[in-house]
Amino acid sequence: MSKFVLYMINTWYDAPDQGPFYCPDCGIVEGFFIYNPEIKEQVDIIHVDFQRPRPEIIEQLGEENQGSPVLVLPDDSVSFDGIKKSMTTGRAFIDDPLSICNFLARTYNGILPHPQD
Template sequence: MSKDILFLLQGDFMRGLEGPFYCPDCIALEGLLAYFPRLRDELDVVHLQFERPRPAIVEVLGEDHQDSPSLVLADPAKAKEWDLPVKEANGRHFMDDEKSILMYLSLAYGVSRSPR
């Protein structure tokens, strides 16, 4: 795997008869991608439907790790070096919390970060 893979939920999803909704964590990452469009070329960005199973992420991380956002790391050593929380599944290293993913993208790709 040569690029980090960022899995995000598509917006305007329904939960049963309720909605439409968006994922607040995913929209924060979409905002970063909008601020820094080059990230879309430097990452593999995959948009997922809300309904499970989510085949694209299941193929990479397995059925137990379908949460979004998730960032599958091409080089987990960088994240570990920066003391960011890294999980492992199916022999792949990943992060699945918005704040850690935002920090990783800022550090690894040299884009601005939040002051919070």
């Protein structure tokens, strides 16, 4: 199986006097990697700018799916709740931060996020 590719947003400024900011959803995934550093080594992480368009993600998933964080799955990935498919490129992906964490933890036998009620 090829490595998973995870797109995460860089910190950014909205204007010279506003920021820096971080993406709260990306922060959830970054926190997951603190508990599972060995899993972080198994994933190709690509940081992209906050401003759209995000050409790196568009190339993989189409213009309609350029949100982040997003985990792009290899073509031979298994089925998992939360996997979506790009109508433009046909690539499978997960774009919910907790689903990304659950998927990676289950795939690599890592520490899982506590279930939410």
